[in-house]
Amino acid sequence: MNKTITMNLGGIIFHIEEDAYDKLNKYLSTIKGYFKDSEGRDEIMTDIESRIAEMLQEKVSSAKQAVLLSDVESVIAIMGKPEDFAGEGDGSESKINTESSSEENKFSYPNNKRRRVFRDEDNKILGGVCAGISNYFDFDPLWIRAAFAISFFAFGSGFLLYLILWIIIPKAKTTAEKLEMHGEKVDVNNIGKAVNEEFEDFKKRMNDFGDKAKSPETKEKIRTTAQKATEFLGDVFHNMIKVVGKIVAFLLVFIGIALMVGLLATIFGRGTISVFNSPTSNIHFSIYEFSSAVFPADLPVVLVIIALILFFGVPLLSLIYAGIRHLFGIKQKNKIVKYTANSLWLIGLGLVIYIGFQIGNDFSEEATVKQKIEITQPTSQVLYLDLKPMPDDDIDLTYHRKRHNINIGDWTMISKDNNKFSIGYPMMDIVRSETDSFQIVIVKTANGYDKKEAVYHAKNIEYSIAQKDSTIFFNSFFDIMNADKLRAQDVKIIVKVPLNKVIYLSKRMEKVIYNIHNLEDAIDYDMVNRRWIMAEEELRCIDCNGLVTIRKHKIDTTIPTPPIAPVPAEVKK
Amino acid sequence: MNIENTKAQMKKGVLEFCILSVLSSGDQYPSEIIEKMKEAKLIVVEGTLYPLLMRLKNDGLLSYRWEESLSGPPRKYYKLTPVGKQYLKELKTTWTELVNAVNKTIEKK
Incomplete structure (x- = not known):
């Protein structure tokens, strides 16, 4: 007894056994993968699908209603391996090369949609940020929500981060995006696996290359293999750079958030500036107290705080923004955010210059x-x-x-x-x-x-x-x-x-x-x-006897002595 | 040089010509075209045909129409366009010349 699946192929409903379905699905995906660069891929696929449907229909009857694995296999045999017909027109890829060993690799590849991060509005509480992140990392959203809720109290940094994420992470609009949201898991193992596979593949290709070099092959063939090797090395480097890039991006986000919390704490906290030369003890006072002690009376302290936040905060936020974008591979650009950030920073710069000028003026x-x-x-x-x-x-x-x-x-x-x-x-x-x-x-x-x-x-x-x-x-x-x-x-x-x-x-x-x-x-x-x-x-x-640091020539009074105060003295010793 | 590769190249060159020739006798849908090609042993696997048809269609040599079928999904009937007919004519001339030339070369030894 076998489980069957209902499948719609070329507009016709089939009952197909599970293993047969898997085989057929893989086969179609592989063909799709081969034609990925062709213009009329979808049309070709439709044609092939209806042809297969036609052939399968001949194989079922009221007595034998389900499509079996053997049916699918015979259909595939008639249609032929994708590598036998896909490279139509460019003969560079020889048939001998693409045999069963590479077949398996290729069968599995188009299925894995890279996972991407989206805001999950179907499960949202506020903006779907937490739900989206939990989809990406396979956490329970409760934990992420809890983490955000707690960090709301760390000088509001959690709130800020949430807003940033809300702005940069796109909403999952289409079904495709919703699928991508749950796509193949992205984790260290996965990246490692991908690199490993690439490396195995490379080794195989290098072996092939060695074999071919020994056999009397044409120069052209060697050249193409060499080209492939170069391309592959490029791939490996590309992957490595990607991994390093992710790590760097993570660090950027981490450092950015840490500095942001620090900045907010410095500005709004008490006793964040320390002076270590007080006569009583080390004392601490806040930016607010410092500003009110130094800045001109007609310069509101609030202005100083705004200037500091804009001048230091905007670059930090941009840092976090860029890091997150890279970390989750978000491609969409948000011009409004960019221009807003730029103009806010310029305002901050202007304020800092203005304040500096005001203070300088007060010391003139x-x-x-x-x-x-x-x-x-x-x-x-x-x-x-x-x-x-x-x-x-x-x-x-x-x-x-x-x-x-x-x-x-x-x-x-x-x-x-x-x-x-x-x-x-x-x-x-x-x-x-x-x-x-x-x-x-x-x-x-x-x-x-x-x-x-x-x-x-x-x-x-x-x-x-x-x-x-x-x-x-x-x-x-x-x-x-x-x-x-x-x-x-x-x-x-x-x-x-x-x-x-x-x-x-x-x-x-x-x-x-x-x-x-x-x-x-x-x-x-x-x-x-x-x-x-x-x-x-x-x-x-008068009573300096025994003092070692005294001047050696003290008897000789004819030696000119340096001018006396108020000219600042030269450094002694 | 690879003998399989050369053979494949030679076949590929004439495949388009053959498809156009098959269609010159009337509108047909892929399965029919395949039958004829298989009979002539020009095509081993059916999959080969689809990308070729697609290319010919995109180049404006072929067009198609949908037709309901009694037994299965609707069928795509392919048809030569006027351009395709002209194209086929020229290919035929070239082919005859080529066959003659090749035969002469072979016979001479």
């Missing part, structure tokens, strides 16, 4: 405000210089402070009692006084849109000094008043010491002094905890 003028601080002259010859004790004195921050290079000033932001405010670090220089008394001058600089603005910003810097007996206590930082923007505010302290008067630098002063000229060429680190006397032009150490 510099102003300096000098402030003489009255101090009581010390009763002894020695003036002690010290810092106000700070809770974080044990944290060694000098390194960071002196080396870091933030162009908008020597500043940081700290958070205290939930209020954020900006502070900066002053620098100290010690020079000879023109008079015979100690003097302290505070030089405040700041930038602004115009001179007036700059002066305003400079005056807004708060810096205080206290005196107790012969000791001056300096603040280790200056305040930029709360509401004020960061405009390269800077403070320089100039301590003027009269000739032959002595100063003592406490250990803590190391944080503030910066490249002070001295006859011993001692570095900042070696200058503290010591007494210094003002010589003709610069300081000379």
Whole structure:
């Protein structure tokens, strides 16, 4: 007993046994494959089909209703092997070559429709994206939907990705596309299998080639085989490039999504910019706080955020877009998407330039405000210089402070009692006084849109000094008043010491002094905890015995010494 | 050179000529054409005919009409077009000349 299938061939209904049907189906597919380049393929196929139908009809009767395998075989024998008649006209393909061994390969090939990704609108919940993807990968759509639902909460990246996919993945409209949607499975195994088959085939062809080279064959034949070998090598490379391309595409999508999440997190998250030179601890603040501290007041922070999203986001989205397109082999081009992306990015670029220009404009003028601080002259010859004790004195921050290079000033932001405010670090220089008394001058600089603005910003810097007996206590930082923007505010302290008067630098002063000229060429680190006397032009150490870094020629006073401050000092050591 | 290949080439050259000749005696559908060709041992397998018919039709030498059949699917009856008739005439002349020429060559040895 055998199962039969009902088949419509050339408009006639047949009951055909399953194995017979398979054989016939394969045969017709193979013929179709042979004629794939011919113009009138469909017409030829119709003709052949009706001829076969005619022949099969002669084989069935009311007594024998089903078509058997033997019937199909005899029909095929009459019609002939496709390779016997398909190459009609071009005799290059010889009959001997295409024998049974290659026949099997060719029989199976036209059936495998490459699987493609489509949006499955028949099973959709929103746009059919998840259903389509699950068709492609043979997952349960529930998992993919769950994954998307969860990623909706990761700064909305899932939502974004969904929208992108919705735009790029075409809808399965025709029946053919719906079939392709469920076509031959695409996975690593499959690709590997395809490459392997190609390779086996190639080996066979190479063997054929070797045999032929031995036998007395014409040059023409060798040439065609050589051509085939080249073509085949091309195929292999093509396949390899395709595999590599898929991997690259996957990486592109992955990296793109990661960067996108990062970008959104940076823009909308809190505490994403870290500053490591704060006096209290490493502090973090958001783009929003940073923008409101730096950008001009008339420049809405929202604009900055839009600019950032467009300028960095659009290229990232394009990256993901291109990756997905390549990964799923989507050919359709969407011009609207392309032009929209291009114009959005240009808008982003324009905004970035505009913002940059605005900020640059706000730094265009510099102003300096000098402030003489009255101090009581010390009763002894020695003036002690010290810092106000700070809770974080044990944290060694000098390194960071002196080396870091933030162009908008020597500043940081700290958070205290939930209020954020900006502070900066002053620098100290010690020079000879023109008079015979100690003097302290505070030089405040700041930038602004115009001179007036700059002066305003400079005056807004708060810096205080206290005196107790012969000791001056300096603040280790200056305040930029709360509401004020960061405009390269800077403070320089100039301590003027009269000739032959002595100063003592406490250990803590190391944080503030910066490249002070001295006859011993001692570095900042070696200058503290010591007494210094003002010589003709610069300081000379009183108790530096045993210090190794001091200048070798200190006795020789005739050697010209470098000019003193305020010219910036040359680097020591 | 491959003897099978040469034989096939020789047959191919005359196949078109033969199909046109068969059709010159009246409209026929593929199975009939095949019968005659088989009798003449010009065609071994039937499949060969279909692409040939297609090509001749596309070149404007043949046309066809559908006709219902009592026993099976509707049949395509092929027919020579005026161009096809002209074509056949010329081929016939060429063929006669060719046969004569070939025969002479063979007889001379």
